[in-house]
Amino acid sequence: MKRSLRQIAEGVGARVAGDGNRELSGVASIESAVSTDLVFVDDAKHLDAALRSQAGAIIAGEFAAGILGDRPLLISNHPKLAFARAAQILRNEEHRGPGSGVHPRAVIDPTAVLGKGVRVEARAVISEQAQIGENTRIGAGSVIGARVQLGLDCDIYPNVTIYAGCTLCDRVIVHAGAVLGSDGFGYVRDRKTGHYEKFPQVGSLVVEDDVEIGANATIDRGALDQTRIRRGAKIDNLVHIGHNCQIGQDVVIAAQTGLSGSITIEDGVVLGGQVGIGEHARVCEGVMVGGQGGILPNKILRGKGVAFWGTPAQPLRQYLKQLAAMARLAKKD
Secondary structure: OOEEHHHHHHHHOOEEEOOOOOEEOEEOOOOOOOOOEEEEOOOHHHHHHHHHOOOOEEEEOHHHOOOOOOOOEEEOOOHHHHHHHHHHHOOOOHHHOOOOEEOOOOEEOOOOEEOOOOEEOOOOEEOOOOEEOOOOEEOOOOEEOOOOEEOOOOEEOOOOEEOOOOEEOOOOEEOOOOEEEEOOOOEEEOOOOOOEEEOOOOOEEEEOOOOEEOOOOEEEOOOOOEEEEOOOOEEOOOOEEOOOOEEOOOOEEOOOOEEOOOOEEOOOOEEOOOOEEOOOOEEOOOOEEOOOOEEOOOOEEOOOOOEEEOOOOEEHHHHHHHHHHHHHHHHHO
16 A cells, blocks of 8 residues: 555654655564665664665654655654554555455354454354444454454454454454453362362453454453453563453553453553463553563552563562572572
8 A cells, every 4th residue: 555755654643854755655673674665763873774775764863853865754753662662554455355344254143243344254153133333343253252352454364253242343463363252261179079160251351442463362251240451551472361350541462471360450461471370460550560470369560660580570670689699599509
């Protein structure tokens, strides 16, 4: 999708230095760029390399404002963010296939409602009373359960399963193989026999606007109430979120992290890869937990901007002091 540099500048809040009529169609790294690509530099030391590249235009910081050359520039106070937004404007639609429509090998229940511009690919199944918002794409082999509601401009990649009754709001992206709304891991033990019986898993799952869920991630529905993923959360591949969890706005969860049931993750939290959190724990606003950190059940981590590490998770400075102390003890032996 071609856009003029002036159109891109308006879309990302940058200003043009040079030919604003130059048309671009994609984004690339400095090394791989061609004449129709946009690149970015957020450090002056990389500007020369960008100017020597084949790129059609460059997004740079104020350090490039006085540069005169054969390449038009977009000047931004946050070049990387402007580049990310430009990539959305120039988004490559190739993965969506040609336009909207229902593939002849898709299965659509007659009671399902599909909005304008919806695309349903081969072998996808849309069950009874499901509602699919305008311009949403359902990938090949995906299964949309009964009464599921999908909002506008969602992108459901191939082989995604969304269980009955789930709600996904607008512009949600779900990558291949993810499972949303499955039963939580809830059982009651009969003390007499030692056997386990299933606790009801009849709650719901709500995913708010602008959430992205990675490949093969699994998010359980609530047991009796609701699991909710709030606006703007970004969930990596192979993450598991248990029943009744509450995930705040703009939370970032890296791959292979596992959350037990009834956990609250407040706004702006960052969880590194392979973090494990026990049931009923709370991670308060703005906390960062490093990779392989472990949070015990019912524990509360507080401290906006504070990094925690280790198992059980503790403030990074304290954790490093303990490691240093153990290293000194080991030397004495």
